[in-house]
Each structure stands twice: as C-alpha cells, then as structure tokens.
Amino acid sequence: MSYLLALDQGTSSSRSIVFDTRGHVVAMAQREFRQIYPQPGWVEHDAEEIWASQLATAREALAKAGIAAGEVLALGITNQRETTLLWDRRTGAPLHHAIVWQDRRTEPLCAELRAQGLTPLVSAHTGLVIDPYFSGTKLRWLLDHVPGARARAERGELAFGTVDSWLVWKLTQGRVHATDVSNAARTMLFDVRSNQWDQGLCEALEVPLALLPDVFPSAHPYGQVAAEHLGAAIAIGGIAGDQQAALFGQACFKAGMAKNTYGTGCFMLMHTGGQLQHSRNGLISTAAAQVDAQPAYALEGSVFIGGAVVQWLRDGLHAFPASGDVQALAESVPDAGGVMFVPAFTGLGAPYWNAEARGAIVGLTRGSSMAHIARAALESIAFQSAALLQAMSADAVAAGGAPVSELRVDGGACVNDLLMQFQADLLGIPVLRPKVIETTALGAAYLAGLGTGVYQGLEELAGHWQTERVFHPTLARERAAERMAAWERAVRQATAA
Numbered sequence: 001m002s003y004l005l006a007l008d009q010g011t012s013s014s015r016s017i018v019f020d021t022r023g024h025v026v027a028m029a030q031r032e033f034r035q036i037y038p039q040p041g042w043v044e045h046d047a048e049e050i051w052a053s054q055l056a057t058a059r060e061a062l063a064k065a066g067i068a069a070g071e072v073l074a075l076g077i078t079n080q081r082e083t084t085l086l087w088d089r090r091t092g093a094p095l096h097h098a099i100v101w102q103d104r105r106t107e108p109l110c111a112e113l114r115a116q117g118l119t120p121l122v123s124a125h126t127g128l129v130i131d132p133y134f135s136g137t138k139l140r141w142l143l144d145h146v147p148g149a150r151a152r153a154e155r156g157e158l159a160f161g162t163v164d165s166w167l168v169w170k171l172t173q174g175r176v177h178a179t180d181v182s183n184a185a186r187t188m189l190f191d192v193r194s195n196q197w198d199q200g201l202c203e204a205l206e207v208p209l210a211l212l213p214d215v216f217p218s219a220h221p222y223g224q225v226a227a228e229h230l231g232a233a234i235a236i237g238g239i240a241g242d243q244q245a246a247l248f249g250q251a252c253f254k255a256g257m258a259k260n261t262y263g264t265g266c267f268m269l270m271h272t273g274g275q276l277q278h279s280r281n282g283l284i285s286t287a288a289a290q291v292d293a294q295p296a297y298a299l300e301g302s303v304f305i306g307g308a309v310v311q312w313l314r315d316g317l318h319a320f321p322a323s324g325d326v327q328a329l330a331e332s333v334p335d336a337g338g339v340m341f342v343p344a345f346t347g348l349g350a351p352y353w354n355a356e357a358r359g360a361i362v363g364l365t366r367g368s369s370m371a372h373i374a375r376a377a378l379e380s381i382a383f384q385s386a387a388l389l390q391a392m393s394a395d396a397v398a399a400g401g402a403p404v405s406e407l408r409v410d411g412g413a414c415v416n417d418l419l420m421q422f423q424a425d426l427l428g429i430p431v432l433r434p435k436v437i438e439t440t441a442l443g444a445a446y447l448a449g450l451g452t453g454v455y456q457g458l459e460e461l462a463g464h465w466q467t468e469r470v471f472h473p474t475l476a477r478e479r480a481a482e483r484m485a486a487w488e489r490a491v492r493q494a495t496a497a
C-alpha cells in the first residue's frame with residue numbers, strides 16, 4: 001500500500017493527515033500554536049512555531065499510521081492564506097513574526113491606495129479588493145518597519161513568502177523558494193490573468209521583485225523534503241491555499257460547482273473554469289488550484305462569523321458546555337420563535353462588506369428562550385451562506401451560465417444536521433456532505449498525487465468523491481423567500497447605527 005501525506009497549516013493549528021491513494025484518512029495529528037495579539041486589531045504567529053508544530057504533526061501522523069516516510073508517494077501542502085512572512089535567505093531566520101490574514105494594521109495604507117485610485121487596477125489584475133486581508137500591504141509594512149529590511153530586500157538578501165513558501169523553504173532546507181498560483185493570487189501583487197507577479201503593483205506597493213518566490217501550478221514537482229526531517233526524502237507534489245484545496249478536495253473541477261466550508265468563518269468558492277470572472281455582487285475573484293499550465297479561477301465569498309457564533313454561545317453566554325450540544329438545544333424548539341441573530345461581531349463580509357456593523361439579536365419576546373437564540377444562531381450561519389450563494393448564482397447567470405445546482409459542504413460545523421437541512425431549505429438546492437470531510441487536506445494530497453504522477457487525471461479523482469448524506473430542500477420557495485427577506489431586514493437593523 002502507498003500513501004500521500006498532507007500538511008494542513010491552519011490559522012489556529014497545524015495538522016497532518018496520511019491518506020491512502022483512494023483518499024481515505026489513515027491517520028491524523030494536530031497541534032495548536034500561539035496566537036499573538038500585540039495590539040488591538042493586530043494578529044501574529046511565530047514563524048518558527050508554525051514550522052515546529054507542522055513538522056511535529058507530520059512525524060506524529062506517520063507514526064500513528066505505522067508507516068515509514070519511504071512508503072509516502074508524495075507530500076502536499078495546504079495553508080492559511082495571505083499570512084505574510086519575511087526571512088533571511090542565508091540563515092533562514094525570520095525577520096519578524098508572521099502577520100496573520102486577520103490583522104488589520106495596514107488599513108491606513110489601504111485607504112491611501114484607494115485614494116490614489118488603484119481600486120480598478122487591483123480588481124482588473126488581481127480580482128481582489130484593496131483590503132488589509134491580503135499580503136501585499138502586510139509585506140510593505142514589514143519593509144517599512146523592520147530596521148534595515150528594505151535595504152536588505154533590495155540587495156536580494158531576503159525572501160518573502162506566504163505560509164506554503166515558508167514550509168517549502170524549511171522542508172527543502174532553503175533549496176526551494178516557491179509558491180503556487182492559488183496562494184500568489186492572495187497577495188495583491190500577482191496578475192491572475194497572466195499568472196505572473198505584477199510589476200506595476202509591486203512598484204505601487206514598493207515591493208522589490210527580488211523578494212518574491214517562483215510561482216508554479218498547484219500540482220507541480222516542487223522539490224524533495226530533506227531526508228532528515230521525516231526519515232526519508234519525499235517529493236513535494238502539490239501546494240494550494242486552504243480554501244482552493246477544499247474546492248479541489250470536493251472534486252469541484254468544473255465551472256458552476258461550489259463548496260462551502262463551515263469553520264470558524266465560512267468560505268464559499270465556486271469554480272468559474274478557465275475564465276476569470278469579475279463579480280457584480282460583492283464577491284472576489286481568485287485563482288483556483290491549477291493542475292497544469294491552464295489557468296483556473298473561482299469566485300469567493302466569506303462569512304466572518306460562522307461556527308464562531310456557536311463558540312460565543314458556549315463561551316460567552318455559557319449556553320452549553322460543548323459545541324456539539326447546540327443542535328439538541330436548537331431542536332428543543334420547533335423554530336426560532338421570530339428571533340433573528342445577526343452575528344456581525346467583526347462587521348459583515350461578502351456580499352455586505354460592512355466593517356462597522358455589529359452583532360444584533362432582534363425579535364425577542366417574553367417567550368424567547370436560549371433555545372430560540374441557539375436556533376437563530378445556527379440559522380444565521382445558513383442565512384449568511386445563502387446570501388453568498390445567491391450572489392454566486394447571480395454572477396454565474398450574468399456570465400451566461402446556470403445558477404449553482406448543488407452545494408458541497410465541509411468544515412467542523414457541517415456535522416450539524418439541523419444546520420445543513422436549514423441550509424438546503426433556504427437555498428432550494430441539495431446540500432451534499434461527503435464521506436471524507438477533511439477536504440482541505442484531501443485536496444492537497446490529490447494535488448501532490450497529480451504532481452508526481454500517482455493519478456492520471458481529474459476524472460479519476462472525481463470518481464473517489466462520495467456523499468455521506470444529501471440534504472434535500474423541503475421548504476416551500478415562497479416561505480424560503482420570506483425567511484431571506486426577514487434576514488435582510490435584520491441585517492439592515494444591525495447596520496443602521
């Protein structure tokens with residue numbers, strides 16, 4: 001038997017999963033690492049902790065699987081995206097903590113770039129909006145604030161990378177400085193039309209080209225893991241940002257196929273084929289995982305507070321001891337009793353893009369109980385996701401395609417049947433939960449397998465994908481439309497202040 005090893009470097013933990021070549025999980029290991037909050041709105045990670053935790057989980061997963069590195073056909077990397085690192089090419093030492101995607105410190109710089117009128121250029125070349133979320137302004141901040149960094153960058157002494165590049169650098173002991181298109185697309189420095197670094201944007205952001213990694217398709221022979229790390233050399237065959245890896249692991253290979261990941265937040269991506277499509281409905285465009293020289297694109301929308309609303313009920317309101325208890329509590333009432341919960345704790349993401357909005361629970365009466373609030377909280381995850389799907393379907397139709405006809409789901413909160421059923425009811429299309437919900441890591445493993453010749457092509461992978469359960473819509477469409485209208489009213493209330 002032969003195996004694939006996926007390294008899944010996430011925002012709050014590093015995980016490694018050993019898969020067999022049919023895509024079944026054989027063993028998994030996970031370690032959390034420190035979140036560093038130096039100031040309000042700032043979020044950092046220690047780059048060495050990222051590496052140490054990732055390496056430890058890779059060793060642990062192999063040990064749990066009871067296999068030697070020599071039995072691993074290829075290794076794939078998937079990662080939290082946009083998080084920005086800068087290190088010394090000679091010593092490999094990071095110059096600063098990694099600046100995490102959630103970090104808002106570069107908002108003033110983004111405001112300046114918007115005022116300079118760069119928005120249309122950024123949108124046309126990168127598919128993105130100007131926002132601190134993306135790596136470009138974070139890198140500029142590092143060059144401006146770490147003493148000596150700019151001069152050293154100009155002399156070619158430093159390397160920039162997102163987390164994937166950092167892991168590849170460490171795994172290959174500094175021999176490879178590379179990234180894949182799906183990660184490069186999140187930097188705001190990459191022209192997704194030509195798949196090259198965008199010289200004009202690099203100039204506008206004062207980023208020397210000498211810093212940047214080489215960019216390759218997501219399935220690609222990136223190099224060999226040095227034997228001393230895992231006991232034998234392993235080929236690195238694939239890299240993709242975690243959301244694009246999940247789209248790939250869900251076998252959404254064709255235009256119009258969509259997935260939603262229900263984690264802390266929710267990330268919905270719809271493949272748009274070989275066509276870069278610009279949203280008219282508040283979504284961003286991005287590179288999808290690319291298996292060969294042909295570009296592939298997706299539309300993306302994110303919900304900032306998804307499963308996190310359940311954590312808030314658990315830890316903030318002490319409504320129940322474990323996240324899994326939310327379903328029983330919510331099911332103890334037949335409906336939310338008119339309660340609507342808008343969990344805009346950190347503003348609202350796509351398609352609303354309202355940074356000032358704050359959370360609201362409306363429609364409370366003397367008869368409202370914690371069960372109604374819990375039910376409304378779960379429903380809020382589905383309402384926000386439905387707003388994204390409506391935007392995607394509208395964009396697909398505007399581009400001459402069909403509306404999205406089914407939604408594939410994954411992430412920690414997709415185990416909640418009540419939530420999934422309500423999601424299907426709102427959307428009016430089937431919601432498909434696959435047998436393997438570790439789709440992010442699976443996507444990376446598949447890419448690694450493709451990059452090293454383990455798989456023949458996408459059809460073979462599509463054949464592996466299996467549903468565990470399909471949630472069919474049962475709610476009348478008029479009733480669903482009324483519920484969405486009530487949600488939109490609640491959003492207006494939360495954003496009115």
Ligand SMILES: Nc1ncnc2c1ncn2[C@@H]1O[C@H](COP(=O)(O)OP(=O)(O)O)[C@@H](O)[C@H]1O
Nearest residue numbers: 263264265307308310311323324411412413416
């Ligand atoms: N049964 C459940 N119902 C609803 N939400 C859940 C349930 N179990 C876990 N969650 C939520 O799922 C999230 C964790 O999912 P996960 O995919 O591990 O997130 P992330 O990758 O963002 O850390 C948490 O926010 C948690 O509250």
Ligand SMILES: O=P(O)(O)OC[C@H](O)CO
Nearest residue numbers: 010011080081101242243
């Ligand atoms: O690590 P996650 O799952 O929180 O994902 C982070 C996203 O890639 C940010 O864009």
